[in-house]
Amino acid sequence: MPAPTARAIRPETAHLSGVSVDYYVRLEQGRATQPSEQVLDALARVLGLDETERGHLHRLARQRRRRAKAPGGRIRPELLRVLDLVNGAPALLMDHRLDVLAANRLAGLLYGRPIPGLNIARHLFLEESGHGLYADWENCTLDVVGLLRLAAGKYPEDPRLASLIGELSMGSERFRRLWARADVRARGHGLKAYRHPLVGLLELHHENFVLPDASGIELLVLSAAPGSPSEDGLRLLAGLDAAGDDARPRVVRAE
Structure with missing residues (x-):
């Protein structure tokens, strides 16, 4: 049996996360600005993300608001x-x-x-x-x-x-x-x-x-x-x- 496609699992993921399918698609494509912490936490829970992946998701969502400058790597x-x-x-x-x-x-x-x-x-x-x-x-x-x-x-x-x-x-x-x-x-x-x-x-x-x-x-x-x-x-x-x-x-x- 072929694996389900992303299109097929979107409605279920959106429903379990408490958002519309349209909003979920915009999140995937980076077109949804400033998603709430509650939405991100719900998505992380539904997708089964671990702590590292959850933090990565939150950072990606905050990028439009704050760009972290790469450290210079100076050696003391x-x-x-x-x-x-x-x-x-x-x-x-x-x-x-x-x-x-x-x-x-x-x-x-x-x-x-x-x-x-x-x-x-x-x-x-x-x-x-x-x-x-x-x-x-x-x-x-x-x-x-x-x-x-x-x-x-x-x-x-x-x-x-x-x-x-x-x-x-x-x-x-x-x-x-x-x-x-x-x-x-x-x-x-x-x-x-x-x-x-x-x-x-x-x-x-x-x-x-x-x-x-x-x-x-x-x-x-x-x-x-x-x-x-x-x-x-x-x-x-x-x-x-x-x-x-x-x-x-x-x-x-x-x-």
């Missing part, structure tokens, strides 16, 4: 000192565009490429080394597209974000398909698996720390469970280049 010296204190785990500072602004030496060794210019989305979708690094590449692409979609809802007038999305759309069919789904995801925590060409499989827990200064920067730390093969792998990875680079964070951009 104190943040670099904190980054320098993270030992035995890859750690990096990243903005809402998934640009890596600074990283410790172990993060550079994990990604296997220079930190300056590294964008996680571009690395994942457009660079061959990125495709091979992520053991669960398909799920990682879902997360990254959802994060960029969420950022685009917050900062619709960010030209650099729009340029990145255009570049990814032109260069990756999978990105185009996932972007068309309009899914949103929030950064969280959990296990990610990396297949490093020198030390093998690394199962690392990623933890995101949102900075409280409205800079749009987050600290990401990737840690291995104590006594695990992944902890041994990180030690081996750190030792491979111990005599080379120094361990200071690499600042990519401080605008």
